Amino acid sequence: MTLGVFLLVLFAATCHAGWNYAARKVSGNLVVIWLALLCGNIVLFPFAMGWNIYNGFSGSISTSGIGYIIASGVIHSVYFILLAYAYRLGEISVVYPIARGSGVGLTAILAWLILSKDVSIYGAVGIGLILAGIISMGLPAFNRTVKIQGLGLALCVGSIIMSYSLIDNGGVSHVDPGLYMWLMGTVTTILMLPYVFYKYAGAIMQTFKEYYTYILIIGMGSISSYLIILIVFTVGSVSYIVAVREFAVVIGALLGIIFMKEQFTLAKVAGIAFIVFGLICIKGS
Numbered sequence: 001m002t003l004g005v006f007l008l009v010l011f012a013a014t015c016h017a018g019w020n021y022a023a024r025k026v027s028g029n030l031v032v033i034w035l036a037l038l039c040g041n042i043v044l045f046p047f048a049m050g051w052n053i054y055n056g057f058s059g060s061i062s063t064s065g066i067g068y069i070i071a072s073g074v075i076h077s078v079y080f081i082l083l084a085y086a087y088r089l090g091e092i093s094v095v096y097p098i099a100r101g102s103g104v105g106l107t108a109i110l111a112w113l114i115l116s117k118d119v120s121i122y123g124a125v126g127i128g129l130i131l132a133g134i135i136s137m138g139l140p141a142f143n144r145t146v147k148i149q150g151l152g153l154a155l156c157v158g159s160i161i162m163s164y165s166l167i168d169n170g171g172v173s174h175v176d177p178g179l180y181m182w183l184m185g186t187v188t189t190i191l192m193l194p195y196v197f198y199k200y201a202g203a204i205m206q207t208f209k210e211y212y213t214y215i216l217i218i219g220m221g222s223i224s225s226y227l228i229i230l231i232v233f234t235v236g237s238v239s240y241i242v243a244v245r246e247f248a249v250v251i252g253a254l255l256g257i258i259f260m261k262e263q264f265t266l267a268k269v270a271g272i273a274f275i276v277f278g279l280i281c282i283k284g285s
């Protein structure tokens with residue numbers, strides 16, 4: 001992994017932690033999250049189209065590319081709904097590490113088994129350290145703050161993270177990352193629409209007026225973080241990329257501790273140390 005890719009992934013991690021913090025601040029309000037996806041997709045459209053026109057996009061997408069886009073949209077719609085419910089039940093320093101930790105572990109294993117991605121000894125050690133750190137930060141807190149349903153939701157979110165990481169890694173080999181991101185976001189927004197309207201139709205306009213700042217943070221943060229990841233998927237190993245991106249849990253934990261007054265424990269200190277050493281191993285691999 002080159003230094004440029006490494007730094008891009010760390011920036012994406014910062015954006016990702018930021019929008020998850022905002023989602024937790026609004027207690028996983030699904031209307032806020034859906035409006036953020038809608039607004040972010042509107043902003044992304046001219047950039048995605050302009051970039052593809054500049055690069056001579058013919059206007060056609062392969063059947064395989066369409067399949068990847070639809071599959072990713074379906075999985076992302078479930079991801080955002082489950083994540084919203086998880087943030088209603090738990091703190092960001094708990095739900096976020098468990099979801100991301102289970103996701104990176106499953107992604108690394110399946111990337112090796114299914115995609116035949118090479119993982120060096122240092123890379124494997126780094127992934128293991130990051131996974132251990134995330135679990136160390138998250139698991140002890142479930143004894144105090146989150147119901148068993150929260151743990152189940154966080155683990156479900158982790159399995160979904162694994163699914164869309166592998167699908168999108170294949171998708172960007174068929175469709176330009178910017179266009180892929182916009183089309184996937186469009187599918188996700190449309191698929192979530194019936195559920196959002198069924199549950200919260202009367203609250204959409206009021207929610208927009210009350211939470212527009214959070215809507216912008218979540219919308220811009222989610223697009224920026226994931227678009228960067230899609231781009232670097234085209235030049236790096238999915239196992240390393242997803243693992244380095246998990247530095248976001250350190251940032252997320254610090255945001256929760258500093259601004260939401262969440263408890264700072266020895267388990268979280270150990271978790272941060274594991275993650276930092278894991279990043280060093282991956283960078284040196």
